[in-house]
Every structure is written in structure tokens, then in C-alpha cells.
Amino acid sequence: MVLVKRAKQVLKSLFGYDTFRHSQEEIIQTLLDGHDALVLMPTGGGKSLCYQIPALVRDGTAVVISPLIALMQDQVDALQQLGVKAAFINSSQSADETRQVEQQLLSGDLALIYIAPERLLMPKMLIMLGQCQLALFAIDEAHCVSQWGHDFRQEYQQLKILHQQFSSVPRIALTATADQRTRDEIISQLDLGDATVFINSFDRPNIHYAISEGNNPKNRLWQFLSQHHGNDAGIVYCLSRKKVETIAQWLSDQGRVALPYHAGLPQLVRQQNQQRFLREDGVIIVATIAFGMGIDKPDVRFVAHLNLPKSIEAYYQETGRAGRDGQAANAWMAYGLQDVITLRQFTQDSNADEAHKRVEHHKLESMLGLCELVSCRRQAILAYFDEQSGSQCGQCDNCQNPPAQWDATEDVRKALSCVYRTSQRFGVTYIIDILMGKLDDRIQQNGHDKLSTFGLGQHKTAVEWRSIFRQLIALGYIDIDVTRYGALCLTEQCRPLLKGDQTLALRQYEEPVKPTKTSNKKQLIRPQDETLWEALRALRARLAGELGVPPYVVFHDATLQEMLKHRPDSLAKMAQISGVGEQKLMRYGSDFMAEIAKHPLSALLDNRLSDTVNETLLLYQQGLSIDVIATERTIKETTVYMHLAEAIEVGLLEAREVLGLDKADYIEIVRMIESFEEAEKGRLKPVYDALEGQYNYGVLRCVRASL
Ligand SMILES: [Zn+2]
Numbered sequence: 001m002v003l004v005k006r007a008k009q010v011l012k013s014l015f016g017y018d019t020f021r022h023s024q025e026e027i028i029q030t031l032l033d034g035h036d037a038l039v040l041m042p043t044g045g046g047k048s049l050c051y052q053i054p055a056l057v058r059d060g061t062a063v064v065i066s067p068l069i070a071l072m073q074d075q076v077d078a079l080q081q082l083g084v085k086a087a088f089i090n091s092s093q094s095a096d097e098t099r100q101v102e103q104q105l106l107s108g109d110l111a112l113i114y115i116a117p118e119r120l121l122m123p124k125m126l127i128m129l130g131q132c133q134l135a136l137f138a139i140d141e142a143h144c145v146s147q148w149g150h151d152f153r154q155e156y157q158q159l160k161i162l163h164q165q166f167s168s169v170p171r172i173a174l175t176a177t178a179d180q181r182t183r184d185e186i187i188s189q190l191d192l193g194d195a196t197v198f199i200n201s202f203d204r205p206n207i208h209y210a211i212s213e214g215n216n217p218k219n220r221l222w223q224f225l226s227q228h229h230g231n232d233a234g235i236v237y238c239l240s241r242k243k244v245e246t247i248a249q250w251l252s253d254q255g256r257v258a259l260p261y262h263a264g265l266p267q268l269v270r271q272q273n274q275q276r277f278l279r280e281d282g283v284i285i286v287a288t289i290a291f292g293m294g295i296d297k298p299d300v301r302f303v304a305h306l307n308l309p310k311s312i313e314a315y316y317q318e319t320g321r322a323g324r325d326g327q328a329a330n331a332w333m334a335y336g337l338q339d340v341i342t343l344r345q346f347t348q349d350s351n352a353d354e355a356h357k358r359v360e361h362h363k364l365e366s367m368l369g370l371c372e373l374v375s376c377r378r379q380a381i382l383a384y385f386d387e388q389s390g391s392q393c394g395q396c397d398n399c400q401n402p403p404a405q406w407d408a409t410e411d412v413r414k415a416l417s418c419v420y421r422t423s424q425r426f427g428v429t430y431i432i433d434i435l436m437g438k439l440d441d442r443i444q445q446n447g448h449d450k451l452s453t454f455g456l457g458q459h460k461t462a463v464e465w466r467s468i469f470r471q472l473i474a475l476g477y478i479d480i481d482v483t484r485y486g487a488l489c490l491t492e493q494c495r496p497l498l499k500g501d502q503t504l505a506l507r508q509y510e511e512p513v514k515p516t517k518t519s520n521k522k523q524l525i526r527p528q529d530e531t532l533w534e535a536l537r538a539l540r541a542r543l544a545g546e547l548g549v550p551p552y553v554v555f556h557d558a559t560l561q562e563m564l565k566h567r568p569d570s571l572a573k574m575a576q577i578s579g580v581g582e583q584k585l586m587r588y589g590s591d592f593m594a595e596i597a598k599h600p601l602s603a604l605l606d607n608r609l610s611d612t613v614n615e616t617l618l619l620y621q622q623g624l625s626i627d628v629i630a631t632e633r634t635i636k637e638t639t640v641y642m643h644l645a646e647a648i649e650v651g652l653l654e655a656r657e658v659l660g661l662d663k664a665d666y667i668e669i670v671r672m673i674e675s676f677e678e679a680e681k682g683r684l685k686p687v688y689d690a691l692e693g694q695y696n697y698g699v700l701r702c703v704r705a706s707l
Contacts, residue, residue, distance in 0.1 A: 016581035036195035044324035051138035060133035083583040088114035117155035142173035210397035214336030232301035239307035248286040261287035298325035308339035311363035372474035404508035528605035616643035641698025645705035655706035
């Protein structure tokens with residue numbers, strides 16, 4: 001119990017947090033009691049605290065085994081910022097540097113040491129560890145023991161030696177991979193039979209999921225970015241290197257900082273781009289899936305896919321790089337039929353055996369199913385990982401805007417019969433051309449303009465037909481034969497549909513919505529806090545630059561947001577902010593307080609009114625007139641009056657001053673409103689009429705708000 005109390009003190013004084021999350025406390029307790037633990041936790045769940053805190057509470061040095069060199073560096077940087085004695089040993093160091101760290105280790109100077117597995121297994125290292133007092137072993141990315149997984153590391157399978165040589169030192173193995181087979185393998189390969197297993201939900205509630213049609217993907221992406229992520233850091237995934245280059249260039253032309261990353265770039269360029277992504281605020285990285293492993297940037301606000309991932313596992317892992325700090329983040333995708341064909345082709349052309357190809361094929365089908373789903377996407381993702389979730393999430397596109405469905409039976413029959421009548425030898429574009437009645441040479445040469453289905457689909461656009469075909473593939477009615485250049489063929493499943501025994505409802509095609517200036521923009525930052533927010537971010541970037549660490553190592557976004565909310569004006573109040581531990585308070589507390597003091601919140605804007613009202617108030621405060629505010633914000637003047645009325649009602653503004661009314665006029669309106677109040681239950685039309693339209697409704701509303 002004493003140790004747990006100390007663990008809580010460390011959480012508060014060092015990391016600046018008041019409470020543990022998920023099962024962190026139980027996991028820490030297990031290690032403090034000297035037992036082993038196996039922890040399955042999604043990324044962003046706070047895995048590292050599970051061993052960092054016991055490492056600091058127990059006597060001796062904790063040894064953290066990690067396969068990811070970049071990640072070691074980040075973690076050690078972050079710990080050193082907190083004043084913790086931590087170091088790493090890996091191949092990136094010179095012999096001298098390594099010797100120094102070894103010295104520190106031997107003299108018991110280190111609370112934590114991060115080691116790559118191949119280093120750890122060297123006899124010299126094991127002997128050295130035998131001479132130290134050890135607090136615990138943490139085996140990170142424990143799924144690397146699995147020879148079936150894509151992250152397999154041979155050395156991980158030899159790590160059971162730790163149990164044999166250091167049987168009294170507690171071990172904790174951690175992974176963000178969920179499935180049962182990997183879990184069993186970790187237990188047997190690492191000799192963790194006696195470990196307590198902690199399985200956390202794999203839900204990432206702060207991630208919003210949305211998947212859309214892929215036509216005009218660049219525009220869709222741009223709309224998504226301008227609506228939700230005007231200044232945010234994020235990752236855009238593309239399937240090909242060429243597309244990575246094109247999209248990165250295009251985003252740069254649009255004024256964003258967007259950098260390419262793929263295996264074809266020189267090592268140095270890749271490293272530089274990755275560094276900028278980590279160290280600068282608001283950088284977009286456009287990448288193939290080669291990017292991401294070992295990236296632990298907590299404030300990635302979005303992951304956008306411009307192509308279909310090859311499986312739900314891949315989708316979950318890639319989108320999981322967003323929002324590791326627990327703040328709201330978006331997983332967004334636009335995909336098209338061509339992606340399915342390309343991915344099938346990849347599998348077909350690979351050297352894998354038939355069984356393996358079948359598995360890949362099946363995984364792609366599940367992914368496609370997720371895309372064309374009409375119900376909650378989160379439920380479907382969790383179900384794929386065998387996790388049941390009771391209710392719809394309310395945090396995905398399908399929950400928020402349930403897709404319209406239509407009876408597509410007739411059109412689907414036309415489509416299927418067109419595939420059949422052309423002997424199942426043609427791809428989707430050609431079939432759609434026939435349906436649309438396009439008279440080109442190829443169709444004429446093949447005599448397909450004589451088919452009964454020729455021109456039968458002109459009531460729909462080609463884009464709508466593509467949507468229909470995509471759904472038919474996702475639902476298993478049509479298959480793509482990649483050995484025959486993507487020819488469409490019918491499956492057994494079509495029979496009842498073609499015979500007229502079955503009807504079929506499909507998802508309605510939706511045009512991308514044109515964003516308006518204010519449409520459902522998810523505001524994390526209140527309009528009145530925006531200048532201070534930018535100032536705090538700039539200060540953080542400057543301090544981080546001086547120290548050569550990423551900005552989030554100084555403070556996470558969530559911590560800066562708390563500062564906005566509470567605007568601490570003393571060190572005591574600053575210490576209350578979540579994420580401000582003792583070290584950081586000492587180092588940065590006064591700098592951030594000084595910045596906050598430079599941006600006082602005026603009495604008018606210190607309110608709980610909605611964001612849109614505050615946007616109006618912000619402009620009003622700058623001295624703009626009502627009509628100018630309306631133009632500036634592209635809203636109606638009546639709306640501006642309504643916003644001002646809200647501020648008048650809570651006593652932030654004086655009606656007479658806002659409206660520029662002299663006393664007599666004001667009293668005239670007040671009397672009129674009062675005389676109608678009882679009979680008309682607050683309706684303004686009688687007042688307006690009685691005053692012969694001298695004052696518009698906006699004015700009347702503001703006066704009424706002042707009563
Ligand atoms: Zn949902």
C-alpha cells in the first residue's frame with residue numbers, strides 16, 4: 001500500500017496527472033508486488049506509464065527492451081525533461097557514448113535504461129546486468145515474438161533467458177496487438193505462464209471514423225482539411241510512390257507544409273522529413289505505408305487514406321497513429337474501385353502460396369465490407385477484433401449521418417445482366433460505357449451496341465454506376481478476376497437476384513458537400529482563445545527548438561488547452577494544470593504564465609456562450625458594425641443581432657450601446673414590448689407592427705434581451 005501511494009505521488013509530482021487511466025493502477029500494483037504482467041492496450045492508452053512508474057518506485061534500474069530506435073530516443077528525451085535519469089543503448093551510438101551509459105548503469109545511476117534486444121542478448125550485457133540491482137524488465141512491442149506477425153524479430157524469442165537468469169525480477173510485456181493467437185504465443189515464448197493478463201478495450205473513443213467515395217479525392221481531401229484541420233499535423237496515406245509525390249506537391253501548392261515519405265526516397269531525405277514532422281507544428285506527411293512504425297507523435301490530429309488499406313488490421317493500425325494524446329482526432333478515407341483491383345493485383349503477383357493469397361483476399365474483402373457498411377463503423381471494427389460493443393458509437397459518419405438506402409434491384413439486374421451478356425470478359429469502365437450507351441470503336445467492334453442492355457443506364461451518372469458496382473463487389477455479387485485484367489464476373493450469389501427472388505437495397509451515392517465557413521467545424525479551441533493558443537504553441541515550439549526535442553515533449557496539446565481554460569496567474573495555479581509536474585513547472589511555468597498574462601481575456605469574451613456567438617463578439621469588440629460583421633462572417637444580419645442579444649441577456653453588453661439608441665427610443669420600445677408581453681407570449685410581430693416597422697426584429701430582440 002505504501003508503494004502504491006508513492007506511485008500516485010510520482011504520477012502527480014513528475015507527470016502532473018491526478019488519476020490513473022484504464023487498468024494502469026492494477027498493472028503498476030502487480031509489478032510493485034513483484035509479479036509479472038502481460039498488458040494488451042491500444043496505442044494511446046498510456047502503456048509506458050505502466051512500467052515507468054514502477055521503475056521509479058522500485059529500487060534499482062528498470063530495463064526496457066524495445067525494437068524501435070527512434071522511439072527509444074523520444075522516450076528518453078521525454079523522461080530527461082521530467083528530470084528522470086534515463087538512457088539508451090543501441091546501434092545509433094558511438095562506442096564512447098555506449099561506454100558512458102554502461103558506466104552510469106554499473107554505478108546505479110540510472111532509473112531506466114532502454115536497450116535493443118540484440119544488444120541485451122550479448123553475453124557482455126547480460127553479465128553487466130547481473131552486477132546491477134534491477135527494478136524490472138519491460139518488454140515493449142511484445143508481439144514481435146510472433147513469427148506469424150509482420151513485426152517478427154528473431155531475438156524476441158530468446159528473451160525467455162531473462163526469466164531464467166533473473167528469476168526474481170518482475171517482468172511486464174506490452175503490446176497493442178489484440179488477437180488470441182499472438183497473446184498465447186507471447187505467454188509461451190516469454191515464459192509468462194504466471195503473469196497476470198490485462199486486456200483493455202481496443203476502442204479508440206477519441207477517433208472519429210469516416211469513409212467516403214473516392215471520385216475527386218483531392219477535392220474531398222482539401223475540403224476535409226480546411227473544414228477540420230486548418231493547422232494540424234497529420235498523415236496522408238497513398239498506395240503508390242508517385243501518388244505520394246503528387247499529393248505532397250499539390251498540398252504544398254495549396255499552402256500547407258506537406259512532405260513526402262516513401263521507400264524510394266534517399267535515406268537522408270526520409271530522415272529529414274520525419275524529423276520535421278516530429279519537431280515542427282502542423283506538418284502533414286504524405287506517405288506510403290512504409291511510414292509510421294515507431295512514430296510516437298502524440299498530437300497527430302488526423303490520418304487520411306487516399307487509397308484502401310489492405311485489411312482492417314492495417315486500417316486500425318494506421319488510423320491508430322492519430323490522437324495518441326487522447327484528444328479528438330479524425331480517421332478519414334476516400335477510396336475507389338481501382339484500389340480494389342490494384343490490391344488484388346498485388347496479392348496475385350506476389351510470391352506467396354495459394355493459402356496465403358486466399359487469406360489476403362479474404363482480408364481485403366472484410367476491409368471493403370467496412371467501407372460499404374451502412375451501420376456503425378466502430379462496432380464493425382471492434383467486432384473484427386472479437387470485441388462486442390453494445391451500442392452505436394455516435395462518433396462515426398454512419399452514426400451521425402445514417403446513409404440513405406434505395407431499392408436498387410432493377411438497376412442491379414441491368415448491371416449484372418450486362419456483365420453476363422458480355423461473357424464476363426470486361427472491366428468495370430467498359431461495362432459502364434455500355435450501360436451509358438457510349439458509342440465508341442471498341443464497343444461497336446465488339447457489337448455490344450446491339451446488346452439489350454446498351455444505353456439502359458442513362459438515368460444514372462457514370463459515378464453513380466461505379467458506386468453500384470463497388471457495392472456489388474463488396475457484397476460479394478461480383479468478383480474481379482485480376483488474372484484477366486480486372487474482368488468482372490458473376491458469383492453464385494447473383495442467381496436469386498437475377499431470377500427475381502430477391503431484392504437489394506444499396507447505399508445512396510452522395511455528392512461531396514461543399515463546406516460552408518462554419519459547417520460542423522469541430523472547434524477544440526474557442527474563438528476568443530485562438531490568439532493565446534497560437535502564442536502558447538509558438539512559445540512551446542521555440543523552447544522545444546532550443547532543447548532539440550519535439551514540442552510535445554515540452555507540453556502536450558491537452559496541457560496547453562487546460563492553460564487556455566484556466567489561465568493560471570500563479571505558480572500554484574499552474575501546478576494544478578494536468579500535465580505540469582514539478583520539473584516542468586520549474587522549467588517552463590513562468591514563461592507560459594508570462595505569455596498568458598500578455599493575452600488577457602476581456603470581460604466580454606470571458607463567458608460560456610457558444611463558439612459562433614463568441615466569433616461575433618470578437619468582431620464586435622474590434623469595433624466592427626453589425627452589417628460588416630455579417631459580411632465578414634457570411635451570416636445574416638438577423639443572426640448577428642441574435643448573437644448580440646445572447647450577450648445582452650447575460651449582462652455582457654448594454655442594449656442601448658449596441659444599438660446606438662437614445663433613451664427615449666429605447667423606452668418607447670421597452671414599453672411596447674411590455675404592453676404585449678402577457679397577451680402575445682413574447683411574440684415580436686405585434687410589437688414590430690405597433691411600432692410601424694421603425695425598428696427591425698434584430699433591434700427588438702436585443703431590447704427584449706435587456707429586460
Ligand atoms: Zn458509429
